[in-house]
Amino acid sequence: MPRIKVSVIVPVYNTGKYVDECAPSLLGQSLPADEYEVIYVNDGSTDDTLGRLEKIAAEHPNVQVHTMPNSGWPGAPRNLGMRHARGEYVQFVDHDDTLGPEALERLYEHAKRNNADVVIGKMSSTMVRPRRLFRHTVDACTIENDELMQSMSPHKMFRKAFVEEHGLQFPKGPWILEDLLFVSAAYLKAERISILADYPCYYWMKRDDGGNNTQHRFNPRHGFWANARTIVRQIKGGTTPSDDIDALQNRLLHRLYHIEVLSRAREPEILREDPAEQRKRFDAARELALEEFPPAVREGLPAVSRLRAQLLENGDFDGAVALASRVRDVKARSTVAGLRWEGGALVADVTLDLLRGDGEPLTLVERDGKWWLDPELIDGVPGAEDGWEVPDPFRLAYGELVVKDRDREDWWYPEGDLEVRLVPLGDGRSQVVATGPLHLDPERLAGGRPLQRGVHDVWAYVQLLGVDRMLRVSGDEEPGTPATSGPALTGGRLAIPYWTVKGQLALDIDQRQRELGPDTDALVAANPQRARRSLGLPYMAAAAGAPLPIEVTVGTLKTEAKLLPGADGTARLRLPARLKKLPDGRHPVTFPKAEAPVAYAVVRDGVLLRLEGPAYEAGAGRRFLDAVGDNRRVRSMRGRLGR
Incomplete structure (x- = not known):
């Protein structure tokens, strides 16, 4: 056995x-x-x-x-x-x-x-x-x-x-x-x-009834503060104390201080909760910070977080509220330049920075050979009337690009790293930015494997001066349009970069939501409505005339569908709107005596939500395009791309 x-x-x-x-x-x-x-x-x-x-x-x-x-x-x-x-x-x-x-x-x-x-x-x-x-x-x-x-x-x-x-x-x-x-x-x-x-x-996964196993994450009645103290002491007991801000113990305690303690003094919590209740949390967090966390933990924080920690440990609730209201309005911005295909990868030059609530860059000011935090950000914040020094502008600063598979909730990291640097703006002012290349290879991004069929959104995460933001990577091109880089065949599959209606960069693999239009110079939105019961089959010829009934198998269910003739001699497959005998999910659609699916039906509560094109196995895209090589759109695109 x-x-x-x-x-x-x-x-x-x-x-x-x-x-x-x-x-x-x-x-x-x-x-x-x-x-x-x-x-x-x-x-x-x-x-x-x-x-x-x-x-x-x-x-x-x-x-x-x-x-x-x-x-x-x-x-x-x-x-x-x-x-x-x-x-x-x-x-x-x-x-x-x-x-x-x-x-x-x-x-x-x-x-x-x-x-x-x-x-x-x-x-x-x-x-x-x-x-x-x-x-x-x-x-x-x-x-x-x-x-x-x-x-x-x-x-x-x-x-x-x-x-x-x-x-x-x-x-x-x-x-x-x-x-x-x-x-x-x-x-x-x-x-x-x-x-x-x-x-x-x-x-x-987040449950559709709003519940999950983190619903009691913060509840003082369940011993939150005593338990946090126990964990801090466990980490201190297993490591060596040190005044060095980069010593192991202080690095490990940083997470607990930042997430479990400092959250009581920062947005959104301190601005969202009832002030009387939040003041109790604030005071409890202050007690834990002063009694259990070495000063080196606070000193090792980046500028804004260190100021917030100073306000907490001084017991300055009003100052923490004032700072939180200012930081809440800070937004991240992305700049994309030179979007293009190189060696089968989508590449561009990306810069990430932070803007104050008034839309101006969040800056550092140089004075007496030292850097000081943007005075506009902390104007009126108690405890920072004389300014706030920033000994290390790069402390715990980083930026990264990530790609999210919209259908599967998977996050992948493109190759390359962003560099954090200071950009002079004049008059003694400089801005901390993260800049570097986007290098998105559709054939290797998913853990060394090809991206699966679907839409993949390009995101960025940036942490500068202790302010962290997650944002969609956006550019200056027209929202809702194809990217000027154009589509490409990667590994035999069509990869279409485009800008969403909000101007955010996305990549469609195998025409999940964007497809080639009648003119190969244009792309059109596919699946404009939530329910799509028919799907084009460009590789299947259909004679003009009435729809042709055909039996198909959807998952385990045999049902009658129709082939609808198109104006250009191709056919469209249409399924019934209701498939009550099928469970929720994505089911292959096959023709009689055929093994390979021609489409996939997405079903919920017995209703067909949409039809999707075939999901090809890794490496099979080239064989599929060879099989439909007589389709003029594919042939034209191959010619344009030199494939």
Whole structure:
């Protein structure tokens, strides 16, 4: 009997339908079913969750279900799951999230190859910004890689013997920040930590009912401040104190200070919450900052964050509110120049900077050989009447470009880095900017693999002077139009760069939303309406006359469709509007006696939302274009591109 390689532990409570939505991703893994197990721990659910779980277990021998009295938090169920786990590694999954189809196989292989205690798989999410941690795959590192602190959720793979050796457990009962306590302890103890960044392993999804496992993220009644203090002391106990702002302990504490403490003194929270309630949070944050965080942590912050920390630690609530109202209005701007195709990649020169609320650049002013923060930003802020010195304009400053797969919520990092530098503006004023190349290779961007069919939006993240912003990369070309760089054939697939109606840069692979128009010099919007029941088949000739009935298979459903003749002799495929017998999802559409799909039908609640063109396997695009080479649009485009 094969040994169990991975135990997937899933705590559940009143999960209902989300059990059924998560289960297929757990049970359909590429790792053989007899090499992994799924352990559901029912935390005293009062709805139909237990019945749903028992039905899944009855149909799948590698599924266990355990029930315990309600503990009110996922920590105790995870501990129970670990006690029942037989796998060499344990992987934690929340009941409303999903795994990539090859996640367990890839994570386990990466773990074994590197003898890792902890493996962090690339996370995709509908809720949070991308993390630099997943820019590159790392075979082995330790807690010295402080970027690990960007990923503190428990949705990772841990070697079970390592967990048992160090007695790692989640706190029981309602214990907010339980994930930070467990993960930081694991990071401190681990001798080898691996990062798998070239495959989306974990999808952290926002529920359509507004709930998810982070809904109690900040709740003082659940011991937030005491728990944060416990985590700080755990990190201090596992590292060496130092006055050096770049010492390991101070770098690790920076994350807790910035996210869990300083958030109580910054926008949007301090401007959004009831002032009386927020003042209590502010005072509690101040107490924790003064008692537990060494001064070097505050001194190591960039300019605006350091000023905010000074106001917090001085107890200046009004000053923090004033600063927050100013910083809230700061916006990021992108400039794109020279957009073009080079060597199969879409390239451009990109610059990112920050603008004050009045639209003017956020600047530094040089005085007496020192740099001072923009006086317009801090005018009227108590505690900054004499200005605010910026000893290091580049402190923790960076900018990066990222590409988001709009359909799949995956974030990918183009090649190259942006450089942060000072640009003189005259009169002793300078601006901190991030500038460098965009190099987007559609055939390699997705972890060394081709981008999948769909629209891919170009984003940027910038952190300058302690102000961080995420923005869509925009240019000066006409919104809603093709990019002047034009389309290109990359790996045999049509890649169409264009500007959205808001002037933001996007790349359409395989004509998902943009397609070649009747004139090959033009591009037209495809799928202008949400519901599209017909799809052009340019490679299929159709005689003029009445529509031709044809039987097609949509997923597992056979139904009658129609081929509609087009004016240019091509055909369009039309499906019925209602496909009640099909579950929600994306289903292949095939003709009789044919294996390859001619289209995909997207169905929800028994209604056809839209038809999409074929999703080609990696590397198959060239063969597809060869097969339709007699289509005049494709032939003309090939000629224009010299292919």
